[in-house]
Amino acid sequence: xxxxxxxxxxVLERVLGTAMRTGGEFxxxxxxxxxxxxxxxxxxxxxxxxxxxxxxxxxxVIKGDTTGFAHTADLSEAGLRSAAExxxxxxxxxxxxxxxxxxxxxxxxxxxxxxxxxxEVSKTEKVRLLQxxxxxxxSSGAAIVQVSAGYGDSRKRIMVANTHGLLASDEQVRQxxxxxxxxxxxxxxxxGFQSTGHTFGxxxxxxxxxxxxxxxxxxxxxxxxxxxxxxxxxxxxxxKRGSGGVLFHEACGxxxxxxxxxxxxxxxxxxxxxxxxxxxxxxxxDGTMSxxxxxxGIDDEGHPSxxxxxxxxxxxxxxxxxxxxxxxxxxxxxxxxxxxxxxHLPMVRMTNTFVLNGNEDPDDIxxxxxxxxxxxxxxxGQVNTATGDFVFGMTEAYLIEDGEIxxxxxxxxxxxxxxxxxxxxxxxxxxxxxxNPGTCGKDGQGVPVGDGQPTLRVKALTIGGTAA
Amino acid sequence: xxxxxxxxxxADRVVSMAxxxxxIEAFVSRDAETDVxxxxxxxxxxxxxxxxxxxxxxxxxxxxxxxxxGVLDDMAVAEVLAEARDNVQFGxxxxxxxxxxxxxxxxxxxxxxxxxxxGYATDDKIALAKELERLTLATDTRIRVDDANYAxxxxxxxxxxxxxxxxxxxxxxxYVVVSTMADEGDETQTGFGFSVGRSPLEFDLAKAAKEASDxxxxxxxxxxxSTKRTTVVLDPFVTASLLGVISSTLNGESxxxxxxxxxxxxxxxxxxxxxxxxxDPTNPxxYSATxxxxxxxxARRNVLIEKGVLQKFVHxxxxxxxxxxxxxGNAVRGGFKGTxxxxxxxxxxLPGDRDQNALIADIDDGVLIQSxxxxxxxxxxxxxDFSVGASGLTISNGQVGGPIREFTIASTLQRMxxxxxxxxxxxxxxxxxAAGLSLVIRDVTMSGS
Numbered sequence: 001x002x003x004x005x006x007x008x009x010x011v012l013e014r015v016l017g018t019a020m021r022t023g024g025e026f027x028x029x030x031x032x033x034x035x036x037x038x039x040x041x042x043x044x045x046x047x048x049x050x051x052x053x054x055x056x057x058x059x060x061v062i063k064g065d066t067t068g069f070a071h072t073a074d075l076s077e078a079g080l081r082s083a084a085e086x087x088x089x090x091x092x093x094x095x096x097x098x099x100x101x102x103x104x105x106x107x108x109x110x111x112x113x114x115x116x117x118x119x120e121v122s123k124t125e126k127v128r129l130l131q132x133x134x135x136x137x138x139s140s141g142a143a144i145v146q147v148s149a150g151y152g153d154s155r156k157r158i159m160v161a162n163t164h165g166l167l168a169s170d171e172q173v174r175q176x177x178x179x180x181x182x183x184x185x186x187x188x189x190x191x192g193f194q195s196t197g198h199t200f201g202x203x204x205x206x207x208x209x210x211x212x213x214x215x216x217x218x219x220x221x222x223x224x225x226x227x228x229x230x231x232x233x234x235x236x237x238x239x240k241r242g243s244g245g246v247l248f249h250e251a252c253g254x255x256x257x258x259x260x261x262x263x264x265x266x267x268x269x270x271x272x273x274x275x276x277x278x279x280x281x282x283x284x285x286d287g288t289m290s291x292x293x294x295x296x297g298i299d300d301e302g303h304p305s306x307x308x309x310x311x312x313x314x315x316x317x318x319x320x321x322x323x324x325x326x327x328x329x330x331x332x333x334x335x336x337x338x339x340x341x342x343x344h345l346p347m348v349r350m351t352n353t354f355v356l357n358g359n360e361d362p363d364d365i366x367x368x369x370x371x372x373x374x375x376x377x378x379x380x381g382q383v384n385t386a387t388g389d390f391v392f393g394m395t396e397a398y399l400i401e402d403g404e405i406x407x408x409x410x411x412x413x414x415x416x417x418x419x420x421x422x423x424x425x426x427x428x429x430x431x432x433x434x435x436n437p438g439t440c441g442k443d444g445q446g447v448p449v450g451d452g453q454p455t456l457r458v459k460a461l462t463i464g465g466t467a468a
Numbered sequence: 469x470x471x472x473x474x475x476x477x478x479a480d481r482v483v484s485m486a487x488x489x490x491x492i493e494a495f496v497s498r499d500a501e502t503d504v505x506x507x508x509x510x511x512x513x514x515x516x517x518x519x520x521x522x523x524x525x526x527x528x529x530x531x532x533x534x535x536x537x538g539v540l541d542d543m544a545v546a547e548v549l550a551e552a553r554d555n556v557q558f559g560x561x562x563x564x565x566x567x568x569x570x571x572x573x574x575x576x577x578x579x580x581x582x583x584x585x586x587g588y589a590t591d592d593k594i595a596l597a598k599e600l601e602r603l604t605l606a607t608d609t610r611i612r613v614d615d616a617n618y619a620x621x622x623x624x625x626x627x628x629x630x631x632x633x634x635x636x637x638x639x640x641x642x643y644v645v646v647s648t649m650a651d652e653g654d655e656t657q658t659g660f661g662f663s664v665g666r667s668p669l670e671f672d673l674a675k676a677a678k679e680a681s682d683x684x685x686x687x688x689x690x691x692x693x694s695t696k697r698t699t700v701v702l703d704p705f706v707t708a709s710l711l712g713v714i715s716s717t718l719n720g721e722s723x724x725x726x727x728x729x730x731x732x733x734x735x736x737x738x739x740x741x742x743x744x745x746x747x748d749p750t751n752p753x754x755y756s757a758t759x760x761x762x763x764x765x766x767a768r769r770n771v772l773i774e775k776g777v778l779q780k781f782v783h784x785x786x787x788x789x790x791x792x793x794x795x796x797g798n799a800v801r802g803g804f805k806g807t808x809x810x811x812x813x814x815x816x817x818l819p820g821d822r823d824q825n826a827l828i829a830d831i832d833d834g835v836l837i838q839s840x841x842x843x844x845x846x847x848x849x850x851x852x853d854f855s856v857g858a859s860g861l862t863i864s865n866g867q868v869g870g871p872i873r874e875f876t877i878a879s880t881l882q883r884m885x886x887x888x889x890x891x892x893x894x895x896x897x898x899x900x901x902a903a904g905l906s907l908v909i910r911d912v913t914m915s916g917s
Contacts, residue, residue, distance in 0.1 A: 043725045045560035051535040051551040052805060053544070067513040073520060073539045090514035127558045146726050182727055182850060189729065191850050230855070232878065232915035233695040263507070265614055265649065267656075345513060380845035382857075386649050386658045389874060391857035393845030412855035413846025415876050415915075464846060464855035464876030466913040 005159065005169070006033045007057070009103050011077050012161040015059070016101040019084035020163060022092040024061040024068075026327075027084070027163045030300060031057045031075065032342040034156035035119060041130035042148040049123055058342040059083045061091040062324065068092070071343045103167035106298075111305060112291045114173050114201035118153035121202045126151050129177060129210050136211035137181050140218030143225060145189070146182035149214075151175075153202070160302030168302035174199055174293070174448065176437055177210055181217040185225035191411075192221030193377070193395060197437025197448070199295045220377070220396050227408040230397065230465025236372035237414065237461045238365055238400065242433030243377050245451020247458075248283060249353055249440065250381040250390040251418035252276075256310050257336075257348040258325035260385050267388040267419055271316045277422035279314040280358050287335050287351035293437035294351035294450040301337035301346050308334050310353075311422075322348045340445040350440060352450035358428025362455035365427045367403040373463055374398045374405050375414075380438075388418035391464075413464040421458055429455035472624045472636040478540060479628035482524055482549055486630045491527040492549075493567050493633070496520075496540065497625035497804050502590070504618040506597040512615065514594070523804040526552040527566060531559035536805045567631045568763035568785035568795060575766040576750045578759045580639040584667035585620060588642075592668070593618045596644055600673050604646050604661070607681035610688070614647035614658075633764040641666055643899065644676060650684035657690070659683025664755065664899045683838070687859055690871035693916040699834035699889075700877060700912050701827055701863065704896040704904025706837050707817070711745075711902035714881060715812040716849040718772050720783035720798070722810075724790040729852050729882060733778050739885035741776040744818040747798070754814035755899045762801030762808035770796050772812075784810045815902035820891035824906040827890050834863040835914060837877065852880040858914075875916035879909075887911050 012029055019027035036052040056073040057080055068091030072083040118126075133149040153175045161167045176197030183190050194217040198204045239247065255266040268276060277283070287296050287305025296305045301323045309317050321329075322337030325348060338349035366374065379393030397409040434452035475496040482494035503515040522545055523536040533555030535548045559565075601616035620642035628634045645662040661680030663671040702710065722728040730738060739745075749758045749767040758767050763785055772780050782798035783791075787810050799808035828836065838860040846855040859873035879887070892906030 039558070045562055046558060047560070047562070048532045048534050048807065049555035049558045050806075051548075051555060053535075053537040053539070053547070055537075055539060064510070065507070066511045069513060069515040069517070071517045071519075086516050090516055123555070123558050184726075188852065189727075189850050191848060224851075230878075232876075232913050234917055263614055264612065264656075265658075343517060343519060345515065380842075382841045382845065384658055384841070386656045387873075389841075389857070391842035391846060391876070393842060393855075395848075411846070411848040411851060411853040412878060413842040413857055413876055415842075415857045415874060417874060462874065462876060462915055462917075464857070464878050464915050466855075466878045466880075 006031050006157060007075055007159065009105065009167055011080065012167065013101045013103055014077065015080045015084050016161060016163050018081045019059055019061050019088050022088040024063045024088060024091050026062040028060045028301065029057055029080070029161045030342055031159040032156060034154055036152065036154040037118065037123065037126065039127050039130055039151040041134055043146065044134060046127050046130065049127065054341060056342040057083060058344065059087040060345065061087045063091045066091050067345065069345050101163050102165055103161055104165050106166065106168040108169050109297055110171065111288055111295045111297045112199040116202040117155060117173065118175055118202045119155055129205060133177065133179055133210050133214040136214035137179065137218040140215050141222050143183045143185055143222055144181060144218050145184045148180045150178045158300065160298065162302065166302050168298050170297035172199065172296060173201060175202060175204055177213065179214050179217045181221045183221035183225055187225065190221050190224035190227065192217040192219065195436045197293045198291045199293065200291045223408045224410065227410045229467040230409040230412040231463050231467045232465050234460045234462050236369055236457060236459055238369055238372060238374045238455065238457045240376040241362065241429060241431045241455045242435045242452055243375065244453050244456065245354055245435045246378050246381045246392055246438065248355055248453065249350065249451050250383040250392055251416065251421050252283065253350050253353050254383050255385045255388065255418060256319045258319045258321045259348045261319050262325055262328065266385045268316060272318065274316055275314050276316045276419060277311050277314045278425040280428040281311055281314055281422060281425055282309065282356040283311040284309050284356065285320055285336065285350050285353045289352045289450065292352045292434060292450040293448050296351060299335045299337045300339045303333050303335045303337060305351060306335040320348050320350065322346055338447045340447055344445050347443065349442065349447050350449050354434065354452035355454065357430050357432045357454050360427050360429045362429040362431050365429055365455055365457050366400060366405065368427065369400050369403060369457065372400040373409065374400050383418065390418055391415045409465070415462040415464060421461065424459040425456055426459050427457040431455055472626055472638055475624055475626035476628065476636050478522065478545060479626045482545060483628045483630055485549060489528055491567050491630050493525045493627065493629040495523045495625065495627045495801065495804055497623060499621055499623045501621040502593060502619065504594050504597050506601050506616045509598060509601065511594060521804040522548055523806065524548050524552045525807050526556050528556050530561035530563055530565045531556045532565050533559060534807050564786060564789040566786070566789065567629045568633055568765055568799065569631045570633060571765060571795065573766040573768060573797065575759050578752060578757050582640055582667040584669055585640050585642055586622065588668060596668055596671065600644050600646050600676060603673055603677035604648060604680050607677055608685055610650045610652055610685060611681050612649045612651065614649055616646040618644050627764045635760055635764040637760060642668055644671060644673065646676060646680045648680040648684045650688055652688045655688060657684045657687035687871050687873060690859065690873040692874040693872045693914060695915050697911055698914050699831055699908060699910045701824065701831065701834060701836045702907040702909065703836065703838045704894060704906060705898060706840050707907045708898045708900045708902040708904035709840060709843055711815045711817070712900060713843060713847050713849060715815055715902070717881065718781050718812065719810050720781040720791065721787040723781050724787050727850055729850065730778055736778055737776050738778045739773055739776045740888045742891055743773055743776050743885065743888055745773040746771050746816050746818065747782060747812045747814060748816060749813035751814060753897050754903065755897055756814045756901045758813060761797045762799035765795055765797045767813060768797045782810060782812055784808055812901060817891055817905060819893045819895050819905055821893050823894050824892050827892055827906055827908050828863055828868060829866040831863050832865055835872065836861045836863055836868055849881065852882045854879050854881050854884060875914055878913045878915060884909055
């Protein structure tokens, strides 16, 4: 299916003409054709292999401040025109003139090289990955009582055509493995988790050993069997490289999305050019980062992905933009217009969001911390962008006492306020790493994102534990 | 042929293609949705969309394969069946694998379809969202509206299997929701309010507007409390969220796979004796009331915890076979893209006899928890560790005081169930798989400054 057009460009031109019939100012057709394979292992069995096919078009018409949107799984010209009419009617009750659209094809370029497409790899090989995971995790210790693992791959072609004459396409490939382990001990059960995900082809598994990941998930569950309750109150927190990107995703990433800014729903509104973080912090959102989970050739509005500096040496340089918000401000979009599928409207979303290296030796950061918490794996998070208050879960953490890592801690949430935490970053390591693949949820839509950071210290975060 | 009859015909056709030794289940669905968003009196977006698809499960020699497609033409359906068959060979044989079989339990019909909603005019839907925005802005001069929304969905589905399941369903519903921000000085706080119904006639827009306004304004001036152990009163909305977490520990499949902290605990005391927890999708008041489960068996009332004693786990036909019991009618299907899992359908704690004010009047020193965050990140339903971000009001000497935020509350699920000391009578049938009511839990750690 590489390179082929899901729908011919002359059909798209006519569909866009139909979409503009009620006097819209802008119309867009987004077409997606996605094939996916999932395999699940649990309790020692390959429970199920699933094949999925998702194919359809979403058509958007903008008139004034109103967006009309309709989607269809019928990709015939008649099906597309009927969706275009529905979107046009939704955007407007009025009538406009005839519209002729001429499309100019943009060259396609692949951000992440793919040697082996997953749909050309046998399902046996995919299932085998999970069996290796199961064996490796179970052989890590007698206390390992349960292992579940999921494999997923997808190959998605998207096409975007709009009334500015744009015709762009991209092929987006993803593979991932997720591993969950349960260990049982005297104090009850504990869990371990590891995952990997890339936009490379199946050859990524030549470089990434899933058995290492499985052993690491098992190690985490075993270590936590002796974990003590996390502290309560406010303490310094050191976050290991590649495990705390979600901190920035929640603490400020969402607040830098132009759609939230436009409605006054972000604490970062009106702060461009101001010092909003410790001068140590340079924050980047980069959709071009080859192989990473949030890498895309074009965004879901057809705009090429970009490297965008959001905060430079603590100063807020720019927000992230999609077509609509950029149009309203008379500026360029930044390649951050994304959507979950053809059934969804695009909005401003992050891609790969990360903090660049500082100068500290990570060991010195730990040694310089008398009493605190060292986090080596974070779970998900949640932010209220209007207040900046956020939480995120710690799924592997330790107590720091006199500059040494001591006892493991049970799971809990950490809580902070975005603008405050950004100012409170007082040590930044020189050991940058990207983290695990993530799914970012916003307004009911999930999109794949990446994050990363060097080891760093936050002066004070509220630890949601039960110990005094 | 239209509607569910057309879907049933597709499902029947798939099942009729079963070969000897093969179990097949086909699930076919079609949804139509409307989504209107209003901002500053204008339509920000209007979405009109239809989704359809088929999911086919094939089981042979204890091996399961599955495939789906978001299209319903004959070629696509044939391709899905072929893919599902191909996937069978990669499954591990499982002696308990199999489809549900009719179990004779009578279906309690629910009224899940409204002709009023089906015939409701588009302009009137837009007008509802505009009215909600207007009412919300009128509540308080400090209030801004982020957006006001109207949404509805109508779904039709059919399921058929070689084991003799053959059911169709039709359901519609609608809601309005408004997101607010309250400003005072440099400070902004947020809130939301909603109203749900089988049709718009059931909406209470004024109540939704007032709640959206109250949620945001009540937090203005909130301070960060200091760390201590305390008694918390959970608002009904928070209780419903907590029950959602607890439900995963009562999942029969997790129990069968040794992943529930309540495995091996049937018949034992797992909660204070005032706690009776029921899963009852046959209660028409429940938002998630339904007549059928995800495998097409009758939905039914199950008492899970009675007077503190663990009585039952919820099961699908698969998890039930594994542990040697019968399905409790708790298969849950998330649409045509997946096979049924197991879950509670409509949880409810049996209410006490006092309202929230009376419960608060008894508390010398505590916190009324009005919202929590991070339920998906700070709660581990396998170890039982519970830790969430929270905001609410202080309680002293039986009275609510000032607002507090930027703190967490933590305990373990095991302890919290035993530490429930009061249950309110203020049942709220919220749009979740659990009903809300006020709950008093003692000895929770509040972590702040």
